[in-house]
Amino acid sequence: MRLVEEVAVTLTSEEREVVRKRLGREPNIIEWAVIEALWSEHCSYKSSRNILKMLPTEGVQVLVGPGFDAGLIDIGDGFVLSVHIESHNHPSAIDPYGGAATGIGGVVRDILSVGTRPVALLDSLRFGEIESSSHSRWLLRNVVKGIADYGNCIGVPTIAGELEFDQSFERNCLVDVMCIGAGRREEVVLPMATRPGCLVVLAGNTTGRDGILGASFASQSLDSDEEGKRSAVQIPDPFIEKLLIDALTEMFEQRLISAVKDLGGGGLATALSELAYKGGVGVDVDLSMVHRRETDMTPVEVLVSESQERMLLLVEGQKLERVSRMLEKYELQFSIIGRTVEERFVRLRWEGTLIAELPLSVLGDAPSVARASRRPEYLDTLRNTPPPREPEDLNKVFLNLLASPNISSKSWVYEQYDYEVGVRTVVKPGDADAAIIKLPNGKLAAVKLDGDSKKCYIDPYRGAMWIVSENFRNLASSGAKPCAIVDHQQFGDPGKPDVYWCFKECVRGVADYCMAVGVPVVGGKVSFYNEDLVSGRAIKPSPVIGGIGLLSDEDMVTTLSLKRSGDYIVVLGVTTGELGGSEYYEYIHRICGGEVPLVDPLSDWQLIEAVLNLRRMGVLRAAHDVSKGGLAVSLAEMAVRGRIGLTAELSKLPVRGRVLRRDGLLFSEGGSRIVVEVDRERFREAEMALRRHSVPFAVIGETGGNEISIKMNGEQVINLTVGEVEERWHYSLERLMEGYS
Amino acid sequence: MRVAIAKFPGSNCDQDVAYAISRVPGAWSEVVWHTELSPERYELVVLPGGFSYADRLRAGAIAAHTPLIEKLIDYVKDGGLVLGICNGFQILVEAGLLLGSLLPNKGLRFICKWVSLRVMNSDTPFTNAFEESEVVKMPIAHYEGRYYAGGQALRLFEERRVAFVYADERGGVSEECNPNGSDNSIAGVFNDTFNVLGMMPHPERASDPLLSPYGTEHGLRVFLSVANYVKGGA
Amino acid sequence: MDSKSLLEGSKLWVVEARIQLKSSLKDPEGETILRDLLHKRGVSGVEEVRTAKLLRFKVRSHSREDAESLIRKVCDELRLYNPVSHTCSVRVGEEV
Structure with missing residues (x-):
């Protein structure tokens, strides 16, 4: 079975020892798969979380900071705004259309995961030099089409973004998408299992073999043999996503769901584990109950499949009938795959037989990886370049x-993005330094994404500060006072001391700036391994800042x-x-x-x-x-x-x-x-x-x-x-x- | 005015139309799931924009085969008013309630932008709040919006069944300001009894001055027109 | 020598390239057509619909094989399809 070898491949021998010690026995292959998904760089932040601690995350308006699928900000009058940023860099490099589209799908489901409705999308894209590279033009054309086709189809307007071209992205394009959501404060649910006895419902797309091992794929550098990664391709289905949005919105309004969780990197393995250990309540799930696209899938394949447009719902027994009716109205497929339990374990079954049992204490907190850091020597040469x-x-x-x-x-x-749908886009793309949307409580918010990899390459600390500065000036020029940001930090292989130093400096730049002016970071993401194995070249350091500002009234709108x-x-x-x-x-x-x-x-x-x-x-x-x-x-x-x-x-x-x-x-x-x-x-x-x-x-x-x-x-x-x-x-x-x- | 806004799987602009109608004095609307809609209970049925069935096969093609459309055909025969916006327009042409078809844009790209439209007939249930030949601003947002009249374009003009054409700021028509390559710049058409209007531009997105880059609310006049008509004012 | 004289005595062939998602991948458009159109309109007996894009070339060359290999090459090298997610089959039709 080929998959067996692949399963353990990204864990280091030290990490495996930690697992054995915490568990007191050798995990079986299914248990390894769960841990591997959960402990991938992508899901665990094991190389970055010590550095990310520098960022200020608290503020009077912050209801939920980093650590969940989306951050939540109190905008008053009983309403909240949610925000998250994601990248889909590796998938977009091999399949720009599908990669970018599924990136949108993922970030939108993050917004749904906190009980809010997506109201706006932003995108931040980086490619090689399109004047000379037809490959980069091909990537740009298809990434934009992927975002447009998906975002337009699900009815969420794409209202702002930014675009940068630099040789260093020729083989590693960056596709970052940010989503803003809104909802009533009392409808917010957090993605965690806090009560035993809830049913675990898997809704949406069928589970197939597509995208198997995507989370660990995102945590590896791009191979020269792009063909070899074909199993990582995911086919976007915005139609199912749209139905999920509408069905969930109605269920939020009727308070039918106790928790809802996106299936992203690591599939069910990650989603089930995170629901359980964040809420401190166990889950007992039978994987054979999952509605599948292919009949001959193994339990591990069902567990780690990254088929898109699926969500886990925790539903109290007496509400199940209404939930079923709602899902049927929207013709969404679903299966009841298990329940939350008192015992603090993730238990997986196949046709009733227990096939994995992991205590929650084993799952959380992958051990931090200490990384060497060294200031790159090229910085001096760069800095002393004569005018x-x-x-x-x-x-x-x-x-x-x-x-x-x-x-x-x-x-x-x-113009390829429907930036008007939802009738809330007050200031359109291109008209001001930031886009402005009307929120459900009638207030206005300005949003913008910014990055500047060219500056961050020459001076990561100053470059990162500059990006925050530009972002806040963009918000202010549109009439808004900056209120919170999300950041997305993108670099090469963190095992390289030069790369890791740049990462640290960029985070420090964002942290120092935000600390000084008292604006919190409510969420973010880190993407490493953005380099290709052929040349060994990493991308330029690419922090991206997504800022949200609030306008005191309509007269403040400035173009x-x-x-x-x-x-x-x-x-x-x-x-x-x-x-x-x-x-x-x-x-x-x-x-x-x-x-x-x-x-x-x-x-x-x-x-x-x-x-x-x-x-x-x-x-x-x-x-x-x-x-x-x-x-x-x-x-x-x-x-x-x-x-x-x-x-x-x-x-x-x-x-x-x-x-x-x-x-x-x-x-x-x-x-x-x-x-x-x-x-x-x-x-x-x-x-x-x-x-x-x-x-x-x-x-x-x-x-x-x-x-x-x-x-x-x-x-x-x-x-x-x-x-x-x-x-x-x-x-x-x-x-x-x-x-x- | 009692309005039903039909929601198909994939409709996106149902709430947007409801918002616009909430700005029309005395108007009342509800969003109704397509399988539950009884047209005869309403004075206007709106097929809103979006991507019904994700525009698969052709935009509007699958929704045109739903039972609601069969009910709408009878409703229209009895004089009921139907407005199709964007995807709604695509459904209406696929269903044969309006002439022509809607092809992919000439640039083969989705286009979202505000355009100028010239009003071609202000003597209908949907356009009586406009001035004849006036130029108004509304946004478009579509991939399949190139109106193809199958050789009937001139007849449509002669019969005054063209509602709007894409134009420049002074009302002039040219290929340069024809964003999608539509036949004779046609942006919206009526059926032969003028109780069905299909249009690619989104009037509901141009119904609140705050949301218009021009501070206008020209789109609202489509809904005001219907309200006038229903009241017997036009 | 210009290209015209090279093609002397050549014929015109119709070559079709069919591009479709790899069979292991889900085809959402085909699924929707099957479920929401065929099945809902009561058509039975159809188990699967998959979509494809057909490109039809008219190629001037000396032989059927040359025409086919030229288009094969064009499809591969100019990335008329993305080999990561799609397959492309090339077929020569009758001479025009």
């Missing part, structure tokens, strides 16, 4: 930069387009000259190196409060953070979206450090800055408010006309019509993907 010569024609440089896939409009992607001619353009925050990891260095000069901007969380927070205050006062008409491409790109985007030109004078910018060259002033991503359009008639009020908030600022120009005209000491640096800029910025990605010029 390039300043190009003569910055107008031309600017046009090239606008066409960079990292900068150009992402409308080709988000980025210029609104009116004759207003002032004001830059808030100091411009600094670090260009390491900037799109200007990477795309125009092909330089990977330099110094990464250092952000200061406390002055960021002052900036955020100032922007929100200006909006509240009604003097701010548009806001946009300065990120990829620097000030020049931010100004261009505001002008293009508003179809209004502008003039700007670079010498007016508040700067820190040495005198900056024109290219630095235009394209630096440094400092924490937000560009705003301020009502000209009420500028005095704005000025006074900004002084009160101690935020450095300068009026650098005015809105109006049909041109984007940027000068330095009165000398023209950039001069283009809004139409010319729009042509470059808006259509470059689409042209690349659709293959026309």
